[in-house]
Amino acid sequence: MTIAATMPAVRASDLTLRYGRTLALDGVAFTLRDGVTGLLGPNGAGKTTLLRIVATALAPDRGKLTVLGADPRTGPGRLAVRRRLGYLPQDPGFHPGFTAFEFVDYVAILKELADRRARHDEVRRVLAAVGLEAQRGKRIRALSGGMRQRVALAAALVGDPDLLILDEPTVGLDPEQRLRFREVIAELGAGRTVLLSTHQTEEVMALCQRVIVLDRGTVRFEGQPAELAELAAGRVWTSAAREPRALASWRTGTGHYRHVGDPPAGAELLTPTVEDGYLLLVDLGAAAHGAEAA
Numbered sequence: 001m002t003i004a005a006t007m008p009a010v011r012a013s014d015l016t017l018r019y020g021r022t023l024a025l026d027g028v029a030f031t032l033r034d035g036v037t038g039l040l041g042p043n044g045a046g047k048t049t050l051l052r053i054v055a056t057a058l059a060p061d062r063g064k065l066t067v068l069g070a071d072p073r074t075g076p077g078r079l080a081v082r083r084r085l086g087y088l089p090q091d092p093g094f095h096p097g098f099t100a101f102e103f104v105d106y107v108a109i110l111k112e113l114a115d116r117r118a119r120h121d122e123v124r125r126v127l128a129a130v131g132l133e134a135q136r137g138k139r140i141r142a143l144s145g146g147m148r149q150r151v152a153l154a155a156a157l158v159g160d161p162d163l164l165i166l167d168e169p170t171v172g173l174d175p176e177q178r179l180r181f182r183e184v185i186a187e188l189g190a191g192r193t194v195l196l197s198t199h200q201t202e203e204v205m206a207l208c209q210r211v212i213v214l215d216r217g218t219v220r221f222e223g224q225p226a227e228l229a230e231l232a233a234g235r236v237w238t239s240a241a242r243e244p245r246a247l248a249s250w251r252t253g254t255g256h257y258r259h260v261g262d263p264p265a266g267a268e269l270l271t272p273t274v275e276d277g278y279l280l281l282v283d284l285g286a287a288a289h290g291a292e293a294a
């Protein structure tokens with residue numbers, strides 16, 4: 001089942017959350033519709049906190065949130081959301097002694113699939129969707145990291161959810177596994193809403209129709225990946241030496257330097273990428289220290 005194309009799956013405004021002195025989210029607003037949206041941001045930007053709030057695992061201190069037409073502040077609202085939601089957390093909490101089948105079956109029981117035969121059919125379906133039919137009898141401890149990640153994704157797919165929330169789903173995967181995983185996620189994004197967090201700008205280019213940039217608890221950008229790249233038009237250039245006045249400056253494989261910031265007169269301009277747009281937006285120095293409240 002998919003929700004009507006005109007109705008956003010998630011609508012959030014003014015979401016704010018503090019952990020003690022740390023202001024993790026500060027007035028976050030965004031809208032999610034069908035397709036894959038990437039949540040991009042440096043360490044400590046608030047990505048996991050935001051995903052947990054949308055997944056109803058955490059309540060914000062302030063703000064308004066509608067998920068799949070329901071209000072997660074109420075008990076019935078949370079239940080309605082959870083029935084139509086698939087969530088892949090950063091640490092899925094596997095029992096290593098379970099087989100892949102047993103783990104996904106356990107999740108299916110928690111998702112209230114009571115009829116044993118129908119539930120087992122569903123477990124086989126989701127394991128096949130992530131390409132793990134042949135490994136379903138293997139214990140989780142005997143699977144590679146990439147296969148474990150696919151088991152976790154299979155668990156998130158139980159019940160064919162309308163909204164999928166994936167917290168850094170490709171972290172720790174080798175390049176081939178990452179490509180395979182992206183392909184699976186791209187297919188899932190057709191006809192449903194997927195929100196995934198990532199540090200990788202190339203993942204956003206490869207996979208996402210929309211991107212939200214979060215930095216120190218605030219939304220710095222919401223739009224298409226090409227629009228994020230376009231932010232850096234006229235502000236990316238190359239030269240033979242490092243440029244201390246640039247916001248970011250790094251040596252590339254060609255032996256030349258690539259710079260993002262305000263170019264000097266006569267600079268050799270380059271076509272901007274999503275990474276360039278992202279680097280212009282986020283305060284990399286501050287991000288390394290987290291979002292300490294004043």
Ligand SMILES: Nc1ncnc2c1ncn2[C@@H]1O[C@H](COP(=O)(O)OP(=O)(O)OP(=O)(O)O)[C@@H](O)[C@H]1O
Nearest residue numbers: 019022024042043044045046047048049050290291
């Ligand atoms: N349980 C907690 N208690 C206290 N502070 C927390 C807690 N969880 C997160 N934080 C802080 O809140 C801020 C946002 O953290 P969050 O994990 O949401 O960021 P993130 O963007 O997911 O980071 P990463 O990319 O490193 O996973 C950080 O400063 C973090 O240190």
